[in-house]
Amino acid sequence: MDADRPTPRASPERRRLLLAAAVCAALLGACGQQSSDVAAPPPPQAMDPMPTASSPFRSAFDSLAALPPDGELAELRASAALSRLQGQVTDDDIALAEPLAGLANSDRAAIRATAVALLGQLATASGDGAPLPVAATEAVVRGMDDDDASVRLEATRAAAPLEGEAIHRALLGRLADSSPLVRFQALQALQARGSLTTDAEARAEALKLREDPDRLVRELAQAVVSE
Known part of the structure; x- marks a missing residue:
């Protein structure tokens, strides 16, 4: 090629394409810079579980499970009986029957008496609903043969709504x-x-x-x- 020959100039159409490409490159660079300056939103935090309200009967069970002094147990039995009379013993409270059956084996007569008394409240409240588990019925039967008269009395009361040959x-x-x-x-x-x-x-x-x-x-x- 002759060195003295002038370099051909780009056509107007080519110049427009080159200008458009330059503008796009500048815009993309600006967008990238902006996105890097914006902090990513924090990840969503897990919500704490909603607290579940404790039924009056469950509160009585929790008090009994804490093994309070014998002097407090008569009031505990009375409050549990009142909650049953007021219809505040819920279907979910039946789940406490087996733990109560375990407490009916306590070394303390007052704890045994209260446990079988609460089983009686469950039995009365359940009516024709869910029956008490076998362990609960067995605890009531054992309670009726307890050495302590107060346990036998509460167990005999608890037995009234229960069925079965035993x-x-x-x-x-x-x-x-x-x-x-x-x-x-x-x-x-x-x-x-x-x-x-x-x-x-x-x-x-x-x-x-x-x-x-x-x-x-x-x-x-x-x-x-x-x-």
């Missing part, structure tokens, strides 16, 4: 209990279950109580079973 046999045994309060409660429970009219053995044992040395037991027997 419960029935245990209630029959309490008709001869050394404590008149237990005898009274057992007779009342059997009468409420209809056993005094449908079960010959229960009726025969109840007839003996018409001559019971305790006036209240004697009067109840005379009222609920006739010779």
Whole structure:
């Protein structure tokens, strides 16, 4: 090529394309710089779980599980009974039946009595709903044969709404209990279950109580079973 020959100039169309490419490159560079200056949004934080409200019955269980002094247990039983009467024992509280059955094996008679009393509250509140687990029923049966009269009394009360042959046999045994309060409660429970009219053995044992040395037991027997 001749050195003196002038270099051909770019066509107007080519110059426009080169200018457009330069402008695009400048814009892309500016966008990249801006994006690097903007902080990335923080990752979303996990929400704390919503606290679940404790039912009055669960509060009573928690108090019992903390093994309070014996002097506080009578008030605890009363508050649990009140929560049942007010319809505040929930279906979820049935899950506490097995832990209560475990507490019914405590070395302290007051704890055992309270545990079976709370089982009775669950049994009464559940009605025709979910039955108590076998462990809970067994705890009530054991409670009716406890060495401590207060445990036997609470267990006999708890047994009233429960079904099953073991419960029935245990209630029959309490008709001869050394404590008149237990005898009274057992007779009342059997009468409420209809056993005094449908079960010959229960009726025969109840007839003996018409001559019971305790006036209240004697009067109840005379009222609920006739010779």
